[in-house]
Every structure is written in structure tokens, then in C-alpha cells.
Amino acid sequence: MYLYDQYDQAMVDARVEEFRDQARRRLEGKLSEDQFKPLRLMNGLYLQLHAYMLRVAIPYGTLNGRQMRALADIAETYDRGYGHFTTRQNIQYNWIKLEDAADILADLAEVEMHAIQTSGNCIRNISSDHFAGAAADELVDPRPYAELLRQWSSFHPEFSYLPRKFKIAVIASETDRAAMKLHDIGIRIVSNSEGEPGAAFYVGGGMGRTPMIAPCIREFVPLDRLVTYAEACLRVYNRYGRRDNKYKARIKILVHELGAEEYTRQVEEEFAHLLEQGVEPPIAELDRIRTYFADPDFEDGPKSVDRSDPDFALWVERNTVRHKHDAYVSAVISLKPVGGIPGDASAEQMRLMADLAERYSFDELRVMHTQNIVLPHVRIADLHALWSALDEAGLGAPNLDTIEDIIACPGLDYCSLANARSIPVAQRISERFAAKGRTAELGELKLKISGCINACGHHHAGHIGILGVDRKGVENYQLLLGGSEAQDTALAKITGPGFDEDGIVDAVETAAEVYLREREDGERFLDTYRRIGMTPFKEALYG
Amino acid sequence: MADTGDSDIGGTSPDDVQLRFREDEPVGHAAVTVDAFLDQSNANAVRVEPGDDARELIPHLQRIALVEVNFPAFGDGRGYSSARILREAGYAGELRAVGDVLVDQLAYMRRCGFDAFAPDAALDPNDVEAALARWPHVYQEAADARQPIWAERHA
Structure with a gap:
């Protein structure tokens, strides 16, 4: 998975100090609540019914054991001992004090995490396929493209005061596990007739009070123009998206009112202009990011399990998914115990999941938009041991994609x-x-x-x-x-x-x-x- | 259509400018609206409102010395695009952010090409200094001279 270099770390550290300063100015009365609100939102801090809620970004839903443990520590130190995994592959804490927020962000920065742009009228955390890098049916791992866009969209000087929030999802298989067409921009990595990879752009989808399925506005954007095309899509939206009514301010309304064809025409015009401006990172940058997502060292092993224990057999049947390597599966840890709160996990459960990821899944976990957790690369030989540990901790509900998986x-x-x-x-x-x-x-x-x-x-x-x-x-x-x-x-x-x-x-x-x-x-x-x-x-x- | 003869409309005077990052003499008179500017040939200072299309000015950039971009409310981000579009078109004159300009938006405005600021409410100089020194690096190419992180990584 992606690891920060000195630049990424310096940016996240600077953000923590910026927010610490903003929170201080708010508490001193130098910033009004109206002025502070978009600033705290762009650091994931909402004012809810009973307390502040902090939404922490988990870029494209991928994290490691150390990060999951840090999330557990935050739940215990600053909240009430649990967290809530969300439909945008993030985690939310519901009982946060404003005075603690900067310290929490500092704790997150120590494990290469943040809450940047998890709220506010800006480009939000980018989501992806929760089986990325493991799925048997993917063209490539979509996460390097999501990471490229994460960096481009972080602290974007032109697009931080958009008409409304802006959500991007990136996938790379025919099967859509990320609700891609229900995003402001959905990107599917495809290959063209020459076998070259590129990106299909779907723009203007969304749910909310006016649900819309995004039309495809361009079937193939070459990978060395990905950022430029996204920038063009955003600039047209920033300039012409409605700002008179927050319920009509999402890009889906702009695309709908202009018509997909006219919106596309404007994007193409802006794209042609921006191609001259040198906004695109070199392909070497994409290559650099890709190296972090190389396959772990998969080993051959048994391809089937002993199903004599019916409870285990049911869990294997329900909660494991085919992997691109035939000695592995992706295993889903259900956060939907019968009668439980969908997506909630206690600090203790988070720590166990971190341990199990380290032991059985190359130290990787994924948050699903369905509010469950995936161990993406589990040896079939290890499944029984994994299930036993989960079951003992109340995390073994065999109900993926069933009516209990709400x-x-x-x-x-x-x-x-x-x-x-x-x-x-x-x-x-x-x-x-x-x-x-x-x-x-x-x-x-x-x-x-x-x-x-x-x-x-x-x-x-x-x-x-x-x-x-x-x-x-x-x-x-x-x-x-x-x-x-x-x-x-x-x-x-x-x-x-x-x-x-x-x-x-x-x-x-x-x-x-x-x-x-x-x-x-x-x-x-x-x-x-x-x-x-x-x-x-x-x-x-x-x- | 605005009355082109009325210099009170909208424009700021050099006295209103709190921060200026250029050496030339500021324009001493008020800016006119985009409509008024396009109607008359002698104006050299123009004020862009959020709903204006900054690209209408592009054929005339040679004779413009001051563009004011108004932010009636700081949350309306259209002015950021207007500024970058003008810089991308080669505009080299003063680009002044006016209106509800707050210290926490200053760094992004600089990146979009603004080089003068006339905020409705004066900014605390210490906060300004901190805001402008905040970011050790930047992730994107924009309208300033800063090198994006990707350029530093692959220098």
C-alpha cells in the first residue's frame, strides 16, 4: 500500500498545525462560527446533535494494522471506545471535543493518516473497489489512480470552495463494487482497442434528494491526461454549478440542466486549454505510485477447506470472495452482528482486526462502502484459524450481502x-x-x-x-x-x-x-x- | 448595465489594499464592471463579479492594469477560477482579491494568481505571515511559480 514520503508527511504535518491555529483563533473569538465552519469541515469536523463528529479519511478504503490500531487508540482516548465505518470507506467518531481535535489530527499524522477534505464543499476522500489488487476480474489495481487523484485534489487552490461537495470513485473492473456511477465523477480504468490503459469518465451521478446515474462523458482519457481531464471537469463545475440553492448545487444538476452533451463540450474545451498549461504530473509519478501497490509475495497452497464444521462452512460460503491467486481469498469481516449497529466497531475489535491483518493478510485491511472490513489476501489454508478468532470476538457473522448486511x-x-x-x-x-x-x-x-x-x-x-x-x-x-x-x-x-x-x-x-x-x-x-x-x-x- | 461614469461603483482604491506583492504603481482610480469595460475603450481597471466570465477580458489584457475579483462571500469560489484563467491567458497586471477575503483563504488565492488583497475587514498581520508561510510544498501546478511535489520528486 501507499506510504508517505517526506513531502506527503510534511503536507499532513502542516495541515495539523494550520488546524491547530484555526481552532485556537476560533476559541479566542477571532474567527466567527460562520468563518470557522468550512475550515473545520475540511478537517472532517461536524457539529452533530450531541457533540462534534470527526470523520477520518481512509483513502480508497485501504489501511494497515498500525493504522487500524491508531484508530482504536483514538476511539479509546478521545471518544467512547468505538468508531463507525462509513459508506465512503471512512471512519467517524461521534463524541469528539473541539479542544481535542487538533491532537487527534496530530495522532493520525503519526501513522500517515488525516481527516483532510472529508467534509466541506471540496473534493472528498476518493473511494475505490474494496477488492482492489485482489479481485480476479480487475484489469489493473485502481488504487494508484485514486492516489494520484488524492494528491492532486489535496489542498487544491482552485477547487476548495466549490458549489457543493464532490465525490470521486475509481474502479478497474466491469463489476462495480464502488457505486461508481452514483458519484460526482466515476472513473473506470479501461483498455482501448490497442490495449492501452486509460480512463472512462462518468460525471454527474449522485444520490441525495435528486438521485441520478452518471452518464459517460468520455470513454477514454489517456493515463497521461487523467489529472488534466479531472481538472477540466472541476473547473466547469466550479464556474457554472449552481450556488443559489444548496439542494441544486451538486454537479449532477449542472450536467442535467446543461445536458450531458453540452457539459461535455465545455469540458472538452477546457481540457484542450488545460493541456497547454502543464498541470499533468509525469507518467514517472504514476509509475512511482504504482510500485507501492505491487502484489505481495503470494505462495501456492491448498485451494479448498474442510467444510465439516457447518458454521465455518457457512461463513466461508458467505463471507469469502474469489481472489486472483487461487490459493487465496478475500475474507469479509462483517460489522453487522444481528441486532448490532451497522458499521460500528469497538477499539478491542479494531485491534483484533489489526492483529489478524498482520498475521493473515499481508498487513492490509479494507473498509467496504457496505460498512464491513475486508482482509484482502488470506491464504485458504489460514481460513479456519481466521474464522475461529473472528467468531470468538463476535465478528464472525456469516451474512455478507444478505438482508442482515444492512x-x-x-x-x-x-x-x-x-x-x-x-x-x-x-x-x-x-x-x-x-x-x-x-x-x-x-x-x-x-x-x-x-x-x-x-x-x-x-x-x-x-x-x-x-x-x-x-x-x-x-x-x-x-x-x-x-x-x-x-x-x-x-x-x-x-x-x-x-x-x-x-x-x-x-x-x-x-x-x-x-x-x-x-x-x-x-x-x-x-x-x-x-x-x-x-x-x-x-x-x-x-x- | 452599470453606469460607466460612476467611479463609486464597486471599485476599491489603493488605500483599501492591505497586501500587495508587486512593485509597480497601483492604479489610482476605481475599476469598472466587466460590461462597462467591454463597452468603453479607455478603461484599464475592471472588476470581475462571481457570475462574470473572466474569459471575456482575454482579448483586452494588454490594456488592463488592474483586475479586481470580488468575493461577496468567502464561500463562493468562482473567483479562484477567474483568477487562474486570467493568469493562464498571460495577464501580468495586478490581480486584486476584494470583499470577504479572509486570512484562511489567502494561501490558495496566492496560488491562483492574486497578488493584491483588499479585504473588507483588515487581516491580522501575524496571521497573514503564518498563513503565507504555512505550506512547505504544493501538490498541484497552479498560477504561481511554485513547483508541484511531483516535479520535485522527479527533478
């Missing part, structure tokens, strides 16, 4: 924007299905819950989505069906009138029953929905 935003339990609680709904749904033993029978069923229209819980992209709204002061939950964030990206549709908290749990069960009744051989929930449409679900829910 994405949920923090909701009204923490978030000042939320209209409804998400966490208790997620807890009750996983408890309900686990108690009835129906999880396995339902197979792949991606359920996603947002506590407000901002859609941090990706409800638009759920096979089943739940959106919490405020209905005359009472929490109300709308049910959505048919979304997907994968390569077959689709936006879910609302079934009809919403439900109260008890009602939504029942409604999910009703929808699941329709699927079980109607499904044909090999169909997932989503496949059945696509074949039979909304009507049978509506009839069962409201009939």
Missing part, C-alpha cells in the same frame, strides 16, 4: 440533518429475519436505510431501500424497491405510503415473502422484482 446512516440518533432514526430500524430488521432463520433462504438481498432525504444510507440503491421522513412530527418510513449500485445501476422506486417503525419492519417481511413466493430458479430478490414489477409487491403491502 447499510444504515447514523440517523436521528446522531445526525443533525436526520428526520428519523435508522439504527433501530436496521437492528429490528436483522433481528426479525435472523430469529425466523430466513436470512439464508433469501440469499443476496441488499437493504439500505437513510434517515433523511440526503441518502447517506444509499436507500436509492438498495434492492430494498428505506427512507425515514418526518410526518407531522412523527418518524415515518417509506419503502423502496429495485435499486442497485452495482454495474447494473438502478434507482429504487417508492412502493406507496410510508409506515411507522413497527410497520416498516413488517413491510420488509411482506416484500420478502412476495419474493419467496414468486421467485424462479436462481433469481435474487432484485431479479424477481425486475421480472414481475412493482404491482405484486404493492398488492401485498397495501391490498
Whole structure:
């Protein structure tokens, strides 16, 4: 994985000192809250319902054991002993004091981490495929391109006061595990007819109150023009994105209002101009970054496991994923224990995951946007030992991509924007299905819950989505069906009138029953929905 | 359309300039709006608002000695693009950030090519010094003379 050199370290250290100075000026009253707010946001510090929340960047979701241990230490020293892994592959702490924030950033800098641009109207932490470098189906490891863009976007002088936040995802396989088309810019590394690698740019996707799937605006940008093209996309947005209404300020609205064709024309014009300006790092820089992502020394070994222990067999079946080397798998550590808070991990669990990564996965971990953790390179021979350690620590839930593997935003339990609680709904749904033993029978069923229209819980992209709204002061939950964030990206549709908290749990069960009744051989929930449409679900829910 | 004869409109005077990083004599009169500038042939000082297209000035850069870029609110970042576009086009005159210009945005403004600052509220000189000395390196090519980190790495 990428390691800082003297330059990267100096920049992160300078940022810590800058923020320390800004926090001091705020506490002394030299900065108003209005002036301080964007500065603290660009260092990941939000003011939530009960306290400050700090969002720490985990670039493209990759970290090592030492970094995971530092995250555990922060949870214990400055928070309440746990952290929350997010849908942007980051971690959030919910109970932070402003006076401690600069010290936390300094602790992070010691392990080559930061909270730079994890919030604010700037280019956010760049996300990627959580199986990058391990996936059997990838063209190349997408992370060097994400790292190149991380450096370009860090402290960008022109693009730090954009109309609104800006999220970039980079993938390099046909299978989309990063919801790439639901980002402001989605980049897929592809190869052209001559076999040369380049980047396809999808611009103007997003969720929130106006979900949109990004159109492809250019099918092939040569790798030695990647930064220049991104710069052109951003400049057009910075100049012409709407600033009169924050709900219409994302780039998806600009692309939609101009039309993809006109937006593309403007980008191409800017691109032609910027090519003359020398903003592109040399290919030697990309080569330098690539060396950090070279394959670890994989060794041949057994390709199968003894499945005589049914609990272990189920976990292997559910939570391990094919690797490009046939003696290895990627193993998913579920942070979705039945009845738990999706994405939460205690300091103790983080330390265990760090130990296991060092012992079994070449000292590498990944944060998934589905709020789980991956050990990307595990020898099949080590799987039983790994599972035993996880199971003992309550981290062995065999539920990847099942109805228990729920994405949920923090909701009204923490978030000042939320209209409804998400966490208790997620807890009750996983408890309900686990108690009835129906999880396995339902197979792949991606359920996603947002506590407000901002859609941090990706409800638009759920096979089943739940959106919490405020209905005359009472929490109300709308049910959505048919979304997907994968390569077959689709936006879910609302079934009809919403439900109260008890009602939504029942409604999910009703929808699941329709699927079980109607499904044909090999169909997932989503496949059945696509074949039979909304009507049978509506009839069962409201009939 | 602004009244081109009214020098009170918008412009700052040299007295309002708190920071200036150039040696030439400042323009002694107020700037006119972009519309007014394009309508008259003799103005040499122009004021760019966030919604203006700075590229409209490019055919006339030879006769411009001062461009003021207004930041009515510091969170509106369009002025950063306006500044860089003018520098990329070869504009060498004074580029003055005016309005809601705060010390925490100063370093980025310098990188985008601003070389004079007329903030609505005076900046603390110590804070200015700290802000301008803050960054030991930079990651990107921009409108200043600094070498990006990638250039230093592969020098």
C-alpha cells in the first residue's frame, strides 16, 4: 500500500498545525462560527446533535494494522471506545471535543493518516473497489489512480470552495463494487482497442434528494491526461454549478440542466486549454505510485477447506470472495452482528482486526462502502484459524450481502440533518429475519436505510431501500424497491405510503415473502422484482 | 448595465489594499464592471463579479492594469477560477482579491494568481505571515511559480 514520503508527511504535518491555529483563533473569538465552519469541515469536523463528529479519511478504503490500531487508540482516548465505518470507506467518531481535535489530527499524522477534505464543499476522500489488487476480474489495481487523484485534489487552490461537495470513485473492473456511477465523477480504468490503459469518465451521478446515474462523458482519457481531464471537469463545475440553492448545487444538476452533451463540450474545451498549461504530473509519478501497490509475495497452497464444521462452512460460503491467486481469498469481516449497529466497531475489535491483518493478510485491511472490513489476501489454508478468532470476538457473522448486511446512516440518533432514526430500524430488521432463520433462504438481498432525504444510507440503491421522513412530527418510513449500485445501476422506486417503525419492519417481511413466493430458479430478490414489477409487491403491502 | 461614469461603483482604491506583492504603481482610480469595460475603450481597471466570465477580458489584457475579483462571500469560489484563467491567458497586471477575503483563504488565492488583497475587514498581520508561510510544498501546478511535489520528486 501507499506510504508517505517526506513531502506527503510534511503536507499532513502542516495541515495539523494550520488546524491547530484555526481552532485556537476560533476559541479566542477571532474567527466567527460562520468563518470557522468550512475550515473545520475540511478537517472532517461536524457539529452533530450531541457533540462534534470527526470523520477520518481512509483513502480508497485501504489501511494497515498500525493504522487500524491508531484508530482504536483514538476511539479509546478521545471518544467512547468505538468508531463507525462509513459508506465512503471512512471512519467517524461521534463524541469528539473541539479542544481535542487538533491532537487527534496530530495522532493520525503519526501513522500517515488525516481527516483532510472529508467534509466541506471540496473534493472528498476518493473511494475505490474494496477488492482492489485482489479481485480476479480487475484489469489493473485502481488504487494508484485514486492516489494520484488524492494528491492532486489535496489542498487544491482552485477547487476548495466549490458549489457543493464532490465525490470521486475509481474502479478497474466491469463489476462495480464502488457505486461508481452514483458519484460526482466515476472513473473506470479501461483498455482501448490497442490495449492501452486509460480512463472512462462518468460525471454527474449522485444520490441525495435528486438521485441520478452518471452518464459517460468520455470513454477514454489517456493515463497521461487523467489529472488534466479531472481538472477540466472541476473547473466547469466550479464556474457554472449552481450556488443559489444548496439542494441544486451538486454537479449532477449542472450536467442535467446543461445536458450531458453540452457539459461535455465545455469540458472538452477546457481540457484542450488545460493541456497547454502543464498541470499533468509525469507518467514517472504514476509509475512511482504504482510500485507501492505491487502484489505481495503470494505462495501456492491448498485451494479448498474442510467444510465439516457447518458454521465455518457457512461463513466461508458467505463471507469469502474469489481472489486472483487461487490459493487465496478475500475474507469479509462483517460489522453487522444481528441486532448490532451497522458499521460500528469497538477499539478491542479494531485491534483484533489489526492483529489478524498482520498475521493473515499481508498487513492490509479494507473498509467496504457496505460498512464491513475486508482482509484482502488470506491464504485458504489460514481460513479456519481466521474464522475461529473472528467468531470468538463476535465478528464472525456469516451474512455478507444478505438482508442482515444492512447499510444504515447514523440517523436521528446522531445526525443533525436526520428526520428519523435508522439504527433501530436496521437492528429490528436483522433481528426479525435472523430469529425466523430466513436470512439464508433469501440469499443476496441488499437493504439500505437513510434517515433523511440526503441518502447517506444509499436507500436509492438498495434492492430494498428505506427512507425515514418526518410526518407531522412523527418518524415515518417509506419503502423502496429495485435499486442497485452495482454495474447494473438502478434507482429504487417508492412502493406507496410510508409506515411507522413497527410497520416498516413488517413491510420488509411482506416484500420478502412476495419474493419467496414468486421467485424462479436462481433469481435474487432484485431479479424477481425486475421480472414481475412493482404491482405484486404493492398488492401485498397495501391490498 | 452599470453606469460607466460612476467611479463609486464597486471599485476599491489603493488605500483599501492591505497586501500587495508587486512593485509597480497601483492604479489610482476605481475599476469598472466587466460590461462597462467591454463597452468603453479607455478603461484599464475592471472588476470581475462571481457570475462574470473572466474569459471575456482575454482579448483586452494588454490594456488592463488592474483586475479586481470580488468575493461577496468567502464561500463562493468562482473567483479562484477567474483568477487562474486570467493568469493562464498571460495577464501580468495586478490581480486584486476584494470583499470577504479572509486570512484562511489567502494561501490558495496566492496560488491562483492574486497578488493584491483588499479585504473588507483588515487581516491580522501575524496571521497573514503564518498563513503565507504555512505550506512547505504544493501538490498541484497552479498560477504561481511554485513547483508541484511531483516535479520535485522527479527533478
